[in-house]
Amino acid sequence: MSTSPSNGKIIDGKIIATALKARVAAEVARLKAEHGLTPGLAVVLVGNDPASEVYVRNKGIATVEAGMNSFEYRLPGTASQDEVLAKVRELNADPAVHGFLVQFPVPDQISQQAVIDAIDPNKDADGLHPLNAGRLASGLPAMVPATPEGCVIMAKLAGGDLSGKHAVVIGRSNLVGKPVAQLLLKENCTVTIAHSRSHDLPGLARQADILVAAVGRPNMVRGDWVKPGAIVIDVGINRVPAPEKGEGKTRLVGDVAFDEAVKVAGAITPVPGGVGLMTVACLMRNTVIAACRQNGIALPKDF
Numbered sequence: 001m002s003t004s005p006s007n008g009k010i011i012d013g014k015i016i017a018t019a020l021k022a023r024v025a026a027e028v029a030r031l032k033a034e035h036g037l038t039p040g041l042a043v044v045l046v047g048n049d050p051a052s053e054v055y056v057r058n059k060g061i062a063t064v065e066a067g068m069n070s071f072e073y074r075l076p077g078t079a080s081q082d083e084v085l086a087k088v089r090e091l092n093a094d095p096a097v098h099g100f101l102v103q104f105p106v107p108d109q110i111s112q113q114a115v116i117d118a119i120d121p122n123k124d125a126d127g128l129h130p131l132n133a134g135r136l137a138s139g140l141p142a143m144v145p146a147t148p149e150g151c152v153i154m155a156k157l158a159g160g161d162l163s164g165k166h167a168v169v170i171g172r173s174n175l176v177g178k179p180v181a182q183l184l185l186k187e188n189c190t191v192t193i194a195h196s197r198s199h200d201l202p203g204l205a206r207q208a209d210i211l212v213a214a215v216g217r218p219n220m221v222r223g224d225w226v227k228p229g230a231i232v233i234d235v236g237i238n239r240v241p242a243p244e245k246g247e248g249k250t251r252l253v254g255d256v257a258f259d260e261a262v263k264v265a266g267a268i269t270p271v272p273g274g275v276g277l278m279t280v281a282c283l284m285r286n287t288v289i290a291a292c293r294q295n296g297i298a299l300p301k302d303f
């Protein structure tokens with residue numbers, strides 16, 4: 001990417017995601033012109049969680065802007081697991097849908113894992129199916145989860161070659177912590193996965209050349225957890241009360257106490273305007289990758 005990745009030490013997710021989405025749109029145009037193929041992404045939303053509504057809308061807009069077909073399916077919050085699985089099987093069989101995801105969280109009566117397991121691994125836009133997780137861990141071609149991919153793209157733009165650097169990932173979820181650790185390992189980092197039971201989290205974090213915070217606890221990582229000059233990637237998206245904006249208002253904060261960490265870090269992603277935007281851009285890219293694999297079309301090596 002030719003665009004500057006950062007404005008001083010703040011890694012600008014808007015600039016990087018915009019450049020990636022433009023790259024995706026160009027590839028979509030080529031697929032249409034040369035192969036008559038329009039990639040399609042479907043999103044399934046169960047219930048009407050307000051945050052999910054925002055994300056699903058953003059994904060739909062980005063899909064259309066990239067020139068792809070966007071499909072949105074809504075099921076009531078009372079839907080049974082069988083009803084959700086029936087929708088998954090329908091999308092598995094729909095030739096216009098090359099990638100899809102079921103937006104999380106799903107209501108309590110539905111098993112998130114059962115939903116993931118039912119998705120055709122080739123259409124698994126989120127890269128969460130155990131086959132894709134295993135393929136990633138084995139160094140095989142896989143659908144890669146979008147948020148972790150976005151984290152690593154940002155870290156590389158800020159830090160160049162990551163080889164030999166110590167990456168400390170705080171968080172061990174299947175959605176972010178584990179896959180981001182795998183991707184950093186692929187970049188030849190020395191990787192530590194830390195979590196809520198780790199002894200001396202601040203001490204572990206201070207060893208990091210690349211610190212990834214993916215815990216879901218607002219402002220948990222303080223300025224004195226950051227090694228001077230480290231690259232800090234903040235995956236947290238936490239809504240907290242913002243009385244200064246008015247009664248009942250909220251604002252978005254990450255897992256990192258930004259105002260403290262920005263003084264110490266060499267580079268840091270903001271929230272909002274950081275990793276979240278890359279999640280959407282990488283999801284667009286995944287849809288193109290899935291469409292090409294399903295149709296035996298080769299992508300440029302640097303895509």
Ligand SMILES: Nc1nc(=O)c2c([nH]1)NC[C@@H]1CN(c3ccc(C(=O)N[C@@H](CCC(=O)O)C(=O)O)cc3)C=[N+]21
Nearest residue numbers: 055058101102103104105126272273274276277279280
């Ligand atoms: N199956 C599934 N796959 C997901 O990838 C998935 C999911 N479920 N459930 C929820 C999380 C969260 N997520 C985000 C996507 C975009 C932004 C995003 O665009 N953020 C902007 C704006 C945020 C705002 O203003 O609300 C920003 O950070 O600047 C954030 C978060 C995808 N997730």
